[in-house]
Amino acid sequence: MKEKLQKELKRWEEESVDNTLKRFPERKDEFITSSGIQVKRLYTPIDSDEIDYSKDLGFPGEYPFTRGVQPTQYRGRLWTMRQYSGFATAKETNERFRFLLEQGQTGLSVAFDLPTQIGYDSDHPLAQGEVGKVGVAISSLADMEVLFERIPLDKVSTSMTINAPAAVLLAMYIVVAEKQGVPMEKLRGTIQNDILKEYVARGTYIFPPEPSMRLITDTFSFCSEKMPLWNTISISGYHIREAGSTAVQEVAFTLADGIAYVKAAIDIGLDVDKFASRLSFFFGSASNFLEEVAKFRAARRLWARIMRERFHAEDDDSCRLRFHTQTAGYTLTAQQPDNNVVRVTLQALQAVLGGTQSLHTNSRDEALSLPTEDSVQIALRTQQIIAHETGVGDTIDPLAGSYYIETLTDEIEKRAMEYIEKIDSMGGAPKAIESGFIQREIHNSAYEFQRSVDSGEQVVVGVNKFTVEEEQSFDYLRINPAAEAEQIKRLQDLRKKRDDSKVKKMLENLRSCAEGSVNLMPAILESVKEYATIGEICEVLREVFEEYKAPDIL
Amino acid sequence: MSSRKIRVLVAKPGLDGHDRGAKVVARALRDAGMEVVYTGLRQTPEMIVEAALQEDVDCIGMSILSGAHMALFPKVTELLKKEGVDDILVIGGGIIPEDDIPALKAAGISKLFGPGTPLEEIVEFVRNNVKKA
Amino acid sequence: MSADKLVEGVLKGKRRSLARLISMIENEDPSADEALSTLYKHTGKAHVIGVTGPPGSGKSTIVARMTAELRRRVRTIGIVCVDPSSPFSGGALLGDRIRMQEHTLDSEVFVRSMGTRGHLGGLARATSDAVRAIDAFGKDIVIVETVGAGQSEVEVVELAHTVIVTDVPGSGDDIQAIKAGIMEIADIFVVNKSDLDGADKKVTEINAMLDIAPNMEDWRPPVLLTNANSGEGIPELVDKIEEHMKYLHESGTLETRGLKRSREELEKLMEYKLTRELLTKLQGTREYDEAIKKIAERKDDPYTVAERLIAEFLVKHRE
Known part of the structure; x- marks a missing residue:
């Protein structure tokens, strides 16, 4: 069965494909995927033969x-x-x-x-x-x-x-x-x-x-x-x-x-x-x-x-x-x-x-x-x-x-x-x-x-082929320019309203947990509940854990 | 004899971590014979200007995709002015809405490159516009 | 900028003047020599540390950590980082600053990245001149970080007072590096990434090599373990550097090395200047091209031609 197919395939290549190629060469010498995988002209049951x-x-x-x-x-x-x-x-x-x-x-x-x-x-x-x-x-x-x-x-x-x-x-x-x-x-x-x-x-x-x-x-x-x-x-x-x-x-x-x-x-x-x-x-x-x-x-x-x-x-x-x-x-x-x-x-x-x-x-x-x-x-x-x-x-x-x-x-x-x-x-x-x-x-x-x-080897339509002169006429989303100021004000109001002594206590607890080896989730939960901010929580962890320094890789 | 080389500082201001574009451009400039100092992520305008001065670069190229360009790009040119520097070319790239470009140019960012810019265009721009003798 | 202006700026502590002077050194601009010659009397105060070792051994991380530790000890620092230039384009990607970020805004730290380029005067000379400029600028300590650990790196770090050779556990080719002549010039060995398997083994290996190496001085290079990522072992490294500085002073080694270095520098400089003079006169002349052609065609030989050209050059200069 497989041999027969292989024979047939060879015949097709020699008779049909080669004839066509003589008159109409293919668009490219080789076709490859983004990962560099060669793509064949045709796949047949022979290719997926090994699959169980x-x-x-x-x-x-x-x-x-x-x-x-x-x-x-x-x-x-x-x-x-x-x-x-x-x-x-x-x-x-x-x-x-x-x-x-x-x-x-x-x-x-x-x-x-x-x-x-x-x-x-x-x-x-x-x-x-x-x-x-x-x-x-x-x-x-x-x-x-x-x-x-x-x-x-x-x-x-x-x-x-x-x-x-x-x-x-x-x-x-x-x-x-x-x-x-x-x-x-x-x-x-x-x-x-x-x-x-x-x-x-x-x-x-x-x-x-x-x-x-x-x-x-x-x-x-x-x-x-x-x-x-x-x-x-x-x-x-x-x-x-x-x-x-x-x-x-x-x-x-x-x-x-x-x-x-x-x-x-x-x-x-x-x-x-x-x-x-x-x-x-x-x-x-x-x-x-x-x-x-x-x-x-x-x-x-x-x-x-x-x-x-x-x-x-x-x-x-x-x-x-x-x-x-x-x-x-x-x-x-x-x-x-x-x-x-x-x-x-x-x-x-x-x-x-x-x-x-x-x-x-x-x-x-x-x-x-x-x-x-x-x-x-x-x-x-x-x-x-x-x-x-x-x-x-x-x-x-x-x-x-x-x-x-x-x-x-x-x-x-x-x-x-x-x-x-x-x-x-x-x-x-x-x-x-x-x-x-x-x-x-x-x-x-x-x-x-x-x-x-x-x-130009990789075509991107509208960028390196089929381009047109265009004016940007798009209506895009503008972030409300006042958002930053509003957010900062909300945050500062919160810091005044909450119970700072409780926050401090919870953050101290978080610090000692981080210095040890217990699961940190409970301590983080307690801190969050008292409205400790993400910056405060991460600052405690930064002090204990240090910050990551990126390697010099280019 | 080794001649003068164009030196470029490529920087990522702000907190944006998408450095694909910055790195690809850095490499293209290198392949065009320039010396490229790459500073890495999370640079403040102060850090960028200080690095540019110490490295005596001809050009500062910055990339931001987070939308913080209006806050950060002009800060860099402002600090350069404060240092009395007028011979460093400053360019930017990233997701920069058209409407923001006039204000950025007025602030001294000579050119802004959007998505889809061919690398050669950036290389040529730097080569033709650096100011130092 | 004129040489005088530059010198004035450097001596006044203006970092832009220093930065510009280093660019001129890199560009082999003749005014750089002029400036350096005026600055020479202001140099010789900085302690120079060379850091070399195979790529991937964490040199720039070690330098960044060392800098933090030295700053804690109130020393002011200059850093020269050398990265390879592309032999094809002549360009370079200089990425060492990524590691130095925390020091960028510290006015007591000056960092400069250099590409190896194709220096006629040799990379060693450009680096050594840059170090000298930073020395004149007034930094207490100048650290030079090299590209890798080959022969040219040996020349670069030879200008240092204290040479640190870095290494990591388990990589085969660093033994090669040691064979390349680094063993002789190391004052301190650092085995970085102490968390990796084989760190202790590496220390033992290096010590064993030191045991059989002929010891020219009273200083036996210590072999230290560090984990630069976490900072472990860095204070001890800086302790050793300071100990080595003290040793150099007290043993008189600094003086003997200084003499040796001055002689070498003078001789190299003369060699470079002579060659440059000679070549600028010859290159591009028809006579020179003909001579080369004759050599290639075996009508003449390079030995005789070299003798002749040098003799002619010297005679002309005597006149």
Whole structure:
């Protein structure tokens, strides 16, 4: 059978292809994916010959989860439509949240401003000009209360893009819910809590790796006891991709980070099957359509195998890679911004065909500024059209069995595993980051990509081909210029109103806990309750833990 | 004999950690034969100006994607003026809305490069506009 | 800027003048020599520390930590960081400042990044002149951090009073570095990343090599363990540096080394200036090109031609 096919294929190449090539040469000498994988003219059953269906693909909801993590996938419940959002003050963001929920969004995703992400109060000197810019400013529980006003926390799931001070924001969320009468065991949502990719790609780190890993494992162990529905981490490839990596590197570096977290949790004595089911992932969805679909499938299978083979997870839930997807910000163009709607549509479709659990679709104007309400609505509608009009979610993993998709899935898994083995040999992701290996790999890819765009080899429509003279006529979102001053005033009023002696006591308690080795979550919770600010809490931790100093890697 | 080289300080002011653009530009300038001093993340305007003076650079290139450019870019040129420096070319890049550009130019930022700018354009601009003899 | 103005600025502690002077040194601008010659009498006060070692051994982290510790001991600091220039474009990425961030706004610390470029006078000379400029500027201590640990680095750190050689556990090629002649010039060895496996083993290895090395001086280089990321071992390192400074003074080594260094410098300078004079006269002339052509065609040989050209040059100068 196989031999016959090989013969046929050869005949086709010699008779049909060669004849055509003589008259019409192909567009390029070679076709390659973003990860440098050579793409053949045609894939046939010969290419996916080695695949063992039950071992390599299996069934949805079952190990190794290549075809998806749910037995009914989108036939049961559609993916969560979760638009990342947040700007200016808590009050303004709360209004945007309620707008999005009214529009049919099914989960919240909070963007915090940079001072919050780096553990500074809004009135810190380094916060100047940054307050409320890329997200909402949250300095204390008082801001968090406003942020979730009239949003029932037992009904929505909330994802928070917060890393270095993730424990602090989680504590605030718990207290707000408590005040609404919702106990923490009922809360659903995610904290990003992924510090390793901050060192590599996103830059909002505070503390050095060791105490940072402690804060992370403290949240793992706290949540495994008290918050069974909460995702304790979102191990993120998205930012690695945005920093310039290829699809293969995205999978490899993200899973290598994941391995480091699992190892750290096991090292402090947690049972892998107690915490692993609450790990979640986050990927980007970039331009090469089929490579991206295969990437999601490969990541799922590779993680399942790592959990079972390396960490001996017995529970299938521990091997399930659940992920959020965001369409790739770096593919958005400032030129002819309406074209971005099309890019986002395709990228969203890839994520759905790849089996994502939740999805953020970028807005067309994000290469220019933060998105306007109109643009956000189109982005959300894009998801709704895919969900309700196209029928792609009516059967599970519809591209499976495509000779190309399966071959590509294998190839991505193989290449990612080679990277992971290399990182293993360096002593794991934290060491590979310390030595700059991961950063350099990403940076090289970023530079090559830019070079190929500049040379025209990589076409970007509207940027290096099909360009037009255009005047920027976009109406973009302007952050209320008074937001910073308003926020600072609120914060200063709060400092006058609260009971300073209690705050001081709680912060002293936090300090002694940090100096020791107990779980820090309870002390952080107590501090937050007394309206200690994020800056005060992080300052105590900065004094005990020191600040991370970036290595000189270029 | 080694001739004069153009020296450029590439800096990330503010708290924004997205340094893909800054690093890619740094590398392109290096490949064009310039010496590029990279300062890393979280630079205050004071730090940027001090580094520029100690390194005796011909050009300061800054990148911000967080929207804090109106607060931070003009602060740098203001500090340079205070130091009596008038021979350093200052350029910026990132997500800068068109409406903000006139004010930034008036503040002494000679050129602002948005997303999609070819590297060669930035290299040429620096080469043709540095002020030192 | 004129040499006089620069000198005045440097002596008055104006960092822009210092920065400009270093640029002129790097550009091999003749006025730099003029300025340095005026400044010479104001130099010789700073203690110069050279830091060398294989890439990835944490040199710049160690330098940043050392600087913090030295500042605690109220010393003022100048730092020269050397990074490789690209042999293709001649450009360079100078990233050492990333590590020095905390010192940027300290007016008692001056940091300068240098590319190796293709210096005719040698990198060692450009570095040594930059160090001298910082010395005249009035810093107590000048630290020079090199690119890696090859032969050119040896020349660079030779200008230092105290040479620190860094190393990390478990890398094979640093033994090579030691073979390349670094062993002889090290005053202090630092095994960084003490948290890695094999740190103690590395210390033992270096000590064993020191045991068999011929000891020219009374100072036996100590081998220290540090973890520059956390700062562990840095105060002890600075203690050793100070001890070494004291040793140099008390043993008279500083004086003998000073004489040796002055002789070497003078000789190198003469060599450089002579060569430059000679070459600027010859290069581009038809006669010179013809001579080269003849050598290539085996009609003449380089030995005779060199003798002849130098003799002609000297005769002309005598006239």
